Every structure is written in C-alpha cells, then in structure tokens.
Amino acid sequence: MNKKSILEILRNFKFPSKNEINKSLQSFQEKDWLVVAILLLIMVASTVVIISKINKHIATVIPADGGSITEGIVGTPRFVNPVLALSGPDKDLTKLVYSGLTRKNNSNEFIPDLAENYEISDDGLTYTFTLKDGVTFHDGTQVTAEDILFTIDRIQDPLLKSPERVSWEGVSAEQIDRKTVKFVLKQPYISFLDNTTLGILPSHIWSNIPTEQFSFSDYNLKAVGSGPYKVSSIQKKNSGVIESFELKSFRNFSLGKPYVDSINLVFFSNESNLTRALDNGSIDAAHALTPSYVADNNFKPETVVTAPLARTFSLFFNKNKNPIFQDQKLVEALELAIDKQTIISLVLSGFGSTVDSPIPKNIAEFQTLEAAESEKSFKERQVEAEEKLDKLGWKKNKNGIREKNGKELSFSISTGNAFELQQAAEIIREYYSLIGIQVDLKVFEIGNLNQNIIRARNYEVLFFGQIVSKEADLYAFWHSSQISDPGLNIAMYANNSVDKILESLIKEKPTLERFKLYANLKKEMDKDKPAIFVYSPNFIYITPKEVQNISYKTIVDNSDRFNMVHTWYIHTDTVWNVFLQKS
Template identity: 30%
Template sequence: MRKILQNLKFNKTALRPPSLKQWEQFFSLLSYKERVAFFSFLICFVVSLGFLIGIFIINHTKIQPASGGVYEEGVVEQQPRFINPLYLSDRDIDRDLVELIFSGLFKYNEQGELVPDLAQQHEIKEDGRVIEVYLRKNAFWHDGKPLSAADVVFTVNLLQDPQYQSPLRTKWLGVIVEEIPGEAVRFKLPKKYNGFFENLTLKILPRHIFKDIAPQNLPWSFSSTKYLIGSGPFKFQKLDQNSTSGYVKKITFKRNDEYYGTKPLLQKISFVFYKNSEELLKAIKAQEVQGFSSYDLANFPKTNSFKSYDIAIPRYFALFFNQNNQSNKNLTEPEIKKALALAIDKNQIIEKVFSNKAVEENSPILPDFFNFKEPEIIFNNNLQEAIETLEKSGFKLNPTTGLREKTMSAEKPFVFKKNLTFRNQGQDVIELQKCLSKFPDIYPTGEINGYFGKKTKAAVIKFQEKYYQDILAPSGLTKGNGEVKQGTREKLNEICFAQNDSALPLEITLTTSDRFPLPEIAEIIQKNWQALGLKTTIKKVPLAELQTDVLAKKNFEVLLFGEALGAIPDPFPFWHSSQKNHPGLNIASYNSQKADGLLEKARENQSADEQQNALEQFQDVLLKDLPAIFLVRPNYIYFLSNKINGFVVQKITEPAKRFSTIENWYIKTRRVWK
C-alpha cells in the first residue's frame, strides 16, 4: 500500500493551473461534440455562479436613496410675483418657492401636523399667553451668515409695521415679540389662543439683508433675485427669463449643503412655466417634467409614467348669503335658504368638476378632515322637499314663465275707517271728495276742500243709490241718506283704493371668480336651482375685482367662494361677528352672540377635547341660521414621475406644504450591505 501511495505522489508543479499551450493541447484532443458539451457546461456554470452571486448580493444588501438627480415641475398659467414671506399672493407658485427657500420656527410633517423646524424647543407659560421658543444652534442663511433670534424678532416687527402693508399683519395684531438670552424669542399674546402655533410657521427673513431697506423700496418684484436669501433646504441658482417680455421660463434651485436639517437628496429643483394646459400636456407626454398638479383632471389623462397622489387639504367651497343684502330680502328667509340647500346635487359637482377627487362637506369645521362629530343638520339633495318648502313659503310656479313667484299684496295708500256725516271736516273728507271726484256723474263739481257740505252729501247719496245692491239693500234702505257708514265705507275702499297685487319673482344673482373650478361649480348650481324654478344669473368677476369690490364692499347676493382652515381648526376669522367688516373674512356678515361665544371658547381652550366640543356646538348653531351652504372639499391632486421616490405626504394645509418633506425625495439609489 505504501508503495502505491508513493507512486501517487504529485510534485509541487502538478498543483499549478494549466498553461495556455496546455489548454490548446487539451482542446485539440477533444472531438467537436466533446467541445460543444464542454462549453455548454462551462456557460451553465458561469451563469449559475453569477445567479448565485446575484441572489447573495440581493439577500445581503438593501436599496438606499442616493444623493443626486434633478426634479423639474411643470407650472401652467402662473408666473412668480412675490417670493417674499411678507407678501404671499394668491398664486400657489409664490408659496411653493417660499417653502423651498425659507424656513420657519415650526413646519408641517407628512400628516399635516405641526413639528419644530428652526425651533429646538419651546415652553408655554402664563396659561398660554406667553410662548418662548429656543432656536437651533446650527442654522445658517444661504450666504453663510448664522440665523439668530434677532432675525425672528426683525421679521415679526416688519410685518407688524403698517408701512410694509403685509397681508399677514392682522394675524399678529397685539402680539409682543422680544429676544431673550440663549438664542430664544418670547411671544406675548393679548389673550390665550391655541392656534397661535400656526403663526410660528411664518418664514423668517434675514435681518442683515433687509434691515436698511425702507418700506417703499422693499423688493416686491421677482426680478430682485439678490434678495432670495433664506435658510431653507434649497437656494436660488438660476433664472431663465425672456429679456423682452420678462416672462419667466424656468427657475432653478440647488441643494443647500449647509442645511441644518436632513440634507436633501435631490441635487436641483426646477420649475418650468407653460402658458396653457396644452403646452404642459406636451411636456408631460415627452417626459420633460417629473411633476405637476391640477384640479382640472379632464385635461390630464392617466399615464403609466406618472403616479397621482390624492392629498387631503382643509379647503372647501361654499355659497355665502349676504346677511345685509337689501336688494333681495328673500335670501334672508330661513325656509328659502333651506330649499336652495336641498336642491343642490353635490355629487354632480364632485363627479363632473373634480373627477370624483373631492368629498361632500356640510359644515365649516370639516368634521371628516379633523375627525369631529358630523353636524345634527345635514341638507341632503332632495328636489321634491325643496319644492314643497318653497310652496309652503308662498312661491308658486308660474305656468307661463316656468319660474317661481309669490303674490304680494300692495299696501293701500288710504282706507276709510271712520263714519263721516254732514259738516264733518278733515283729511278723511278730503279723501272722500277725491274718491267721489272720479265720478263726474256723481260729483260734477269735483270740489276738494275738506268740508262735508251739501254738495258732498248729495254726491254721497248718488254714490249710495248707484251701488244700491251693495250699500242700501243689505241695510233695508230704499234711498241714500248721505251718511258714510260701514256699507258705504267698504264700497268706497273697494272702488277708490283697490288692492293692487304684484308678483314677486324668486331670482338670484350668483357671484363668483372667473377661475377654475368656480365657474364650473356655479353652472351646476344654476341648473339645480333652475330645476327648482329659480331664475339664476351667474356673475363671473376677475379675482382682483372680487377682492376690491365684491368682498370689500359686500357687493353680492350669493357668493360662491372658498375658505381654508389650518392644521389647528380655527373658524373664528370666517364666522365671528368682529370680522364682518373689511378686511375681516366673515364673508356672509354672520352675527350670532351664541356662535361668537363658542368660537372664543374654542380659541382659548388648551384641551383638544374642550376645543372639539366647542366647535361641534358652534357648527350646529351656525347650520340652524344657515348663513352659507357648504358644498365640497376637493383633494389636492399631485402627479409625480415614477422616477421620483420618497413622497409620503398625506395631509397638507396648503399646496406649498407638499414640499414639507422635500429632503426625503430621491431619484437615484444605491445598494449597501445590511
């Protein structure tokens, strides 16, 4: 055996791999079929090995977002105007850009809840009337300067100054702000207000940039790009603008690598501007943009390269009745307003205007959004009940015109109530003589002197005998006696002061903006009310006129408009009687002491349960008075390319807040070992 083993021993060179020449000799010894079989097995081995390696890598690594990539969003029919936190306009694009460039003490998370941003911590003192906020130590402006408590105080003082005409000024009236040691700010409120924390989402301005600029020289226009210095996750990089018209074609922001929060993964964000939906649609199909938003889904068919997100937002549309309207007092009648509410088919609005991307609303506190109790009074669509309600109110359908009208009896200018006899005088005698003078055959002289003389008595006798069957016969008299008593008075009143009835039509002028989706909603309501027999005229006005004329002067009968609540529901600005006059937001001029008390209670309660209870009581009080008909709450529809990941926002307070977690968005990925 030992001899056999010795014969089997290999020298060290036997362990070396074959050389290229040896491989050539090896293949030359194989037949064609053997070579095919060998290479087939070799390929299978390599593929299997690669597959096993791939499985191993997949099982022992994970996909992780990677830095890099450019996101471009399409914007239609808007141009940036005021990219300044003090002067946010009604344009969503202005708010979008401010959201990316600037930051506030607090911000909203993906659930629409308030969370600290520049604030490191905060303390509530003196039963909610004093709030102290301590700032982060690592926050810097885009130009490298540190952000301090002085910047916060400066920003608030700036918007409180009436010379700067900030629309946010009313939210800060009576609030005292002061810097305290430890990079902190103290806010003193005139009274407890649990919604004040929403004010602290105010974007902060850099004091060192704006401190020496007079109010009249404050940069209002977008062209002042050198003032776009913030502390947000992205900073201004480039503006592509038509040199002749000034039309902004594209604006680009780059990642703020010194951002105090989670560093954004996206390298750049650009907004590309299109003049109409058709241009944007072409860009979408060509995949030139990776995101866009629109309420008007009919113009944007589904595409497999984009995902759509239905984001809940506390905005609703409603019909507001002008409570002080003198030209159409029908609209102050509770039963009329009830009938109008019952006639509206909200499902038509949801389906036809918002492509089923909206929910029905019946209350100003949005119970479905804030998880409150539904109101006791809900006006579900019921045309028959609406018709019956109007019928009971006296508004009948005119078969000739097809419109509803109410017969109104005009008040008689004069009625004989006293007995009149020979030698009486006064105003009643004057009216008697005026009446008799209408009959030349009875009172030929027609003399009107206020004295019941022989001529007047003779005329009364002739009048009594002319209407013998109505005056004399019922009293058993055969000839007139010249005395004006009950029978004679009744006939005089009937002939001389006949009742003139008039038809009061039920007509409504519905005022609204000329911007989508308001005209489309108005047309559906018009058809609903026409089915009820109402003549409804739609008055569409530009937004500027709506603000300066319609809202400021309360120049409307019924206004179709929208309102928005915040993360902390506070309907006080929209319904408290102190907000009736311009620039208050109480559109309907609603006035109710009971409602006022509940709104004040809701503002002052720190307990969420107490606040909810007060608001639920308030909604029932308001719906009994019905100063408005609540319609729908549309979702915010946002489209993102399949290439964009990390978007998790479910609730927002306004469209710009979709960027509240922009630092988590990503395009590029990489694998890392688990």
C-alpha cells in the first residue's frame, strides 16, 4: 500500500455516529459483553503495571511529616537545662529541646548545628565558630554570639555548681561580632569539640534570673531552647509529680524541621511500671531495659535497636593489696580461665561484646588496628591457663586448691550490688574455682563501694565499669598522676611509656598518627596486664516498627539516641524525581 492509498483511506474515514454505536451495542450477546469486560480488565491492569514500573524509575520515596512517638522513661525530670542537667530524664529532654554549636551524627562525627562553620587554629588552641543566619529560639528570638557567651559564663560560675563546669575550666570565650565567637584554650585538648555540643540558653530569658535563683526557675521545666522539639505541655499527677511532657516539632530548627510531629515522654518510678506500660501498649518506646526482659519478650527484630555502649567492665588488680598480681604471667592465666562470651550470654542475654583493651568502640577508627580474637575454644584456653599456673609453681593440693611455697592461691573480688555486676562476678568466681583458685566475693551497696572501697583503694580485685565518653577520658583512667583519689586510675597503674602516650593523645589532632598511638597504648598495656577487660554492654532501644531511620554506630550517653531525631520518620511520600531535583 503506497502513501497515496493511505491518504485516501484517511480522507474517507468517518467516526461512527451515536446511533450506529447504540445499534452495535444492542446487538451484543452475553458472551460478547463478557469478552469486552475481560479486555477492559486486562487493559486497566496493564496500564496500572506500566504506570507502576514507570513510576519506580522516575519517582523516589521520601520521608514525610506526621505521626508521633510515646516513650517511657524511668525517673523524673527536674532540670531541662543544659547548664544543670544531671539525671537521665534531664539529659533526654535537654537533648530534644536545646541545640549546641555542633551536634554528633549517628556515626559520632561532629556536624554543625547552630554553627554555619568553625575553624581550629594550627596550634589547636583557638576555635572560632560562625552562627548560621536566621537561627532562632522557640519563642522566635534570634540566637546570637551573646547567648553562647552567656551560657558558658553561667557554666563557669562556681556558685552555680554546673556539672559541665570541669569541661570548661581554663577556656576563655570572646564575642567577635553578633554571629562569631572565639574560644581560646590554655593547651591543646583533643575532646574540646565535645564541649560544643552543649545546648545554648536564651540570654534574653535567663540573664534576668540571679544565680541563686537559677535552679528554682520555672524555665527549668518550661524550657525554651532552639532544638528540634519545643515544650508544648506538661502533665502532673495530683501529687505534683511530673507525669509527662508533650513536645512538638520546631519548624525553624537549624537542621530542618523534624518529620515526626510530636514526641511524648512519660515518666515512671521504676522499670517494672515502665515495662508494664510497654506491654499494654500505653507507650511504644523505651530504653535502658534489662537485657533479660528484652530477650524473654521476643520483640520483633525491627523494633529492637542496639549499639555498643562506651562502657567497659573489667577486673582491676590492686598490686599494693596483693603482690601476686605483679606477676603478669599469672594475670594472663586468669584471663584465659574466663569465658567472656558466656558471661555476656548469661548476664546480658547476648546484648554485648567482648573486649580486650580499655579503648571502647566509640573510638571507632582504632578498631581496625586490633587483632582478630583468638580462634581457640574456651576449653583449650582453660587447659592453657592450668598449664601456665603449673609452670609458675602454683600446684593443686589435696583439696584441689592451688598453692605455692605453702601459700594458697586466693584473693577477693569486690563489686557492687547491681544485678549485672554481682552476677558477672559470681560467674567469674566459678571459673576460677574450676582451676583451683579460691575467690572471696565481696558485694557492696554502690554508694558504699564508691565511697569506702574505690576511693580508699581498699580492694584486691575490683570488678567495675568505666565510661569513656570521650578520648580524653582515657587519661583520667590510666595516667599515673590519677592513681590517688580523687583520680580515677583504679588499677593504680604506672607506666612512663603509657603516660607519654596518653599525654600525646590529649594534644594530637585526628590523624593516622593518633591511631598509631592507640595501637601502642594497647601494646604497652598488654605487656603489663593492669586489668582484665571483660565486656562492653549494648545500648537497647525498643521503638515502634513504623519509625524509620533509627541507627547508631555507638552510644556514649543514653540521651545520644536523640542526636539525629530530626531525621526519624513514620510516613512517606512518593515524589517524581524531576520535582525532587527542583526542590
């Protein structure tokens, strides 16, 4: 058929008239209608599938605004104030309501929050921050450098006794202009950026409140910050005790309006009441739960969020109280004799990880330098422990207790009456009993343990935990200058090489050189065996399955779970890519 014929056909083509169509339809029989219906269904289904496939290629699912979370917390807030916050509930609310110059993301990296940017001088002594344009407090007042200086001034006021004061000692703050502030340190301090995550107070509210009235102000509860959420309402029981806080998303938050519209925090007097509320559905989120409760309740995997905590539980040896611990070969045998993974299974229901150094996983880069764990089974390690003790002259007597030169191999382990501490210490005692070591377990109330046992260094072996919230904390725990109270070197460890490494770590910038220092630190401490590092527990967070984008590399403080709360979302939208790119 040539081009002329086609044109002729098109010229003579006529659409059927309405009457012609009606006549045709009236002539349809039942089977004809069935065929038409089937063809229409096929056409509709095909169209839907085609559109769906096209949509997948040209559209993206993105977070959308909406929804709420109701979380239970044990305790009662008193100071929703970054200068005074001390308890868990205080810190949780402060993290939600206030913003700092910087904020840590889920990988523990510092990102600008109120600050647009910051610069660090080559000598590590000067930090200069420039604020973003248009950042405001919840009442609409602009955040300025004056608010930064006011907050630091309040912290450094000795009459206020701020728990943050020690972190800001020796730091001078200077306002360059309305948007710029400069901090000058007396000496380089690797963890100074941690200070800058501190929430900023609105000076236009707090400057009118005398220091002696600071802790009594209503603004300690009716807080006004610049964080991702603002206080909407506070509910109290008839007794006046706070029952709950309702928080609403803050549209002008420096990192963008949070997707989740509201967060409700409900407070409980104890964990039993909290877990009862979680079981009956009156709350849908909770943290710091007993591992056994989480394991026994078979929560759906998508509702259980875990991350390593910056806490290390260890056996610390006091060589002054019992000189047998000066023999590092003996301590090596003691480490081989305990099954750390079994302790984690029994005490933490598997929510933890074994450790072999004082450096927690929140110093993430160092982990790549650690050697792989031994492939030996526990039974093999136990046999090796017995062989070591035999070679050291500690032989089993007729009672099955090891002795040397007529002296039995025995010592005491002191610990606190917290369930996990006591249970772990009892398991460790049993492991030592299996190889002929006599251990006396001494359990103390936590306050008594801290005041009369730890501070007085009145123990042979101490089973306890250390919280390494920032890199500089390692200095406080292991430098020889910290051996005596109020220092925190509870192993009373002294090593000149380790001291020099720790001194360098405080000043060294984040470079490969610093990671090598960590490797050397571990190597030196492995030689001396001042402690046996047993385990690091996990942070456990039960969340609604609908809430997305909750993940953590590590958790230092429980309140860190809210670091990136503004990125959580419940609802989603589907947007064509062309509009997404334009936006």
